[in-house]
Amino acid sequence: MLNKDLQGDKVDAAWLAQRIADPSARGIAAALTDLIRDGSVTAQTRLPTVRGLARELRVSSGTVAEAWSELRRHGMIRTDRRRGTIVLGPPDVPRPIRYERIGHWGDRLAIDLTIASPDAALLPPLESALIAAASAEGLNDYARETITPRLRAAVEPGWPFPAREWLAVGGGYEGVQLLCQTTALPGERIAIEEPTAARLLDILETIGVRIIPVACDENGPIPAALDRALRARPVAFVYQPRGQSPCGHAVTPERSAELAALLEPTTTLIVEDDGIGELSVSPMVSMGTRFPGRTVLVRSYSKSHGPDLRIAVMGGAADAVERVRVLRSFGTGWTSRILQDTLAHLLGDAGARETVTRARGVYAERRARLAAELAARGVRTGGRDGLVLWVPVRDEPAALVTLAAHGISVAPGSRYVIGPAPSAHLRLATARLTDDPAELAALADVIALAATGSAPPSAAT
Known part of the structure; x- marks a missing residue:
């Protein structure tokens, strides 16, 4: 039976040390993984401190910390400032957490500005390029x-x-x-x-x-x-x-x-x-x-x-x-x-080159138009290139909620920084923006409202 301390939710360092045959960082991580897999150590169980386990194993604290880092990377443990290091469960596939959290606001949202994907209407057609590439010599080697x-x-x-x-x-x-x-x-x-x-x-x-x-x-x-x-x-x-x-x-x-x-x-x-x-x-x-x-x-x-x-x-x-x-x-x-070779064909094809040139101009114009509309409402975005706008906001969570209430999804700026940011931002994808001036102005009104927390002058008049 698992030997826990008097609080009933913490693994005893001595008990755990007895079950670790290889006191290297890899050995510690592997032994604890086995215990989590077979249910000997269950989810929400607190692990001993790094120093406590290191003392029992007669290794450096750095060795245990390295093992903890490996377990954390595979989603098996989490370090909580108040509770210490907590077991989450068996190993999971590492996930792109920041990327997966972008823009999950439900099916009712009508305008998706989260992902900077290209406009399909501005991509060169693939049919002839694929046919040319599929008939090339040396395939299936x-x-x-x-x-x-x-x-x-x-x-x-x-x-x-x-x-x-x-x-x-x-x-x-x-x-x-x-x-x-x-x-x-x-x-x-x-x-x-x-x-x-x-x-x-x-x-x-x-x-x-x-x-x-x-x-x-x-x-x-x-x-x-x-x-x-x-x-x-x-x-x-x-x-x-x-x-x-x-x-x-x-x-x-x-x-x-x-x-x-x-x-x-x-x-x-x-x-x-x-x-x-x-x-x-x-x-x-x-x-x-x-x-x-x-x-x-x-x-x-x-x-x-x-x-x-x-x-x-x-x-x-x-x-x-x-x-x-x-x-x-x-x-x-x-x-x-x-x-x-499909790409090679497109890069050498005059029609495809013309399509990409046109797309470059359209994307730049769409980005510039929204930036100008926001600047007219007191929201200056900066930047001069790319398929997105970096929009400063007063409060990120509040801005996200405001936009979602208007059927608009965007990416929170906090996903693009390593630690706490000195200021709040949203990232807006601009490649597939509407080309209708009235619709773009209405969109800018809502974004400005979300960014500043007050209605812009153009929306009030």
């Missing part, structure tokens, strides 16, 4: 091709620096995840701009790294903030050079040079996430021109050419890209040649 010759020939001329290695992957987020996973060991540090994409934060937390935030302004990561982050010796720095989500900034050549000067004396891997690629209205400024041996650019084509292509291209530092290739060999091995 188990040779693991990192990138097809056609796709490399299509993307290489527009790459901002000479890439030393290439790889096609299943989307931009997969590319960034695999780079981080193959660069950092659990517990190591990765610097990333803040605010940043919610999924990027989910990715870093899932692989167990320590996140070092780098504050940003209109021109990207602030040099002083990156300088402070680099003192922690991160193994990688992840940032979005343009079309940044959620803030919409784009890194200028001057800012890039300042950041490069700080990175010069380090060995930090530079990961550039070009999430909207050819839909960006800003020129691509890459630090790969200065550090080609330790910069990797991940460019996604999902929003510009079609989400179902599931294609991003990774080009840059040979060692970093090769590590990703090796890790992928355990699973998918390579990205479908049909999908790669």
Whole structure:
């Protein structure tokens, strides 16, 4: 029978220590996992303190803390300031918590501004491209091709620096995840701009790294903030050079040079996430021109050419890209040649290029129109690129409720930061906004009401 203390809900440190044969961090985590799986330690049970168990096992507190961190990552325990460390239950699949919590407001909402997905009417048609790709030579060969010759020939001329290695992957987020996973060991540090994409934060937390935030302004990561982050010796720095989500900034050549000067004396891997690629209205400024041996650019084509292509291209530092290739060999091995060559066909097709050019202009206009409407109502959003607006609000929960009451769902800004934010924001997707001026003005009235807590002048007149 489980030996608990007098309060009846806490595992005794001595009892637990007797059931741990291997006192390493991995052994402690494995032993407790077995006890949770077989029901010997049940949900809502309090675990002994880190120091208490370490004393019984005659190991360092750091060893037990590392085991607790592994259990926490798999959703088995939670640390509560008042109750201590609590068992939640058997291991669960790590989930993208920030991303999954965005915009679940029920079926009655009429306007969904949560996900920055492309407008299907602005995507190039796939039929002829798929037919051309499906008739290519070399299909159904188990040779693991990192990138097809056609796709490399299509993307290489527009790459901002000479890439030393290439790889096609299943989307931009997969590319960034695999780079981080193959660069950092659990517990190591990765610097990333803040605010940043919610999924990027989910990715870093899932692989167990320590996140070092780098504050940003209109021109990207602030040099002083990156300088402070680099003192922690991160193994990688992840940032979005343009079309940044959620803030919409784009890194200028001057800012890039300042950041490069700080990175010069380090060995930090530079990961550039070009999430909207050819839909960006800003020129691509890459630090790969200065550090080609330790910069990797991940460019996604999902929003510009079609989400179902599931294609991003990774080009840059040979060692970093090769590590990703090796890790992928355990699973998918390579990205479908049909999908790669479909994208290659679209990139070379005059009609598809015209469609993407038109989409870029429409998206920029929709974003600018809503920003102007909000500015006229006293809500200034900032940013100049991307498919979203970063909207300052007086109170995030109240703003979300107000918008939901009007049938509008948006993403809470708190999902895009690592810790408590100094100010409240909402993230609004703008790619599929209405083009009707009256409808857009009415939408801006409600957003301004939610942001300020009072009716805007245009709505009162």
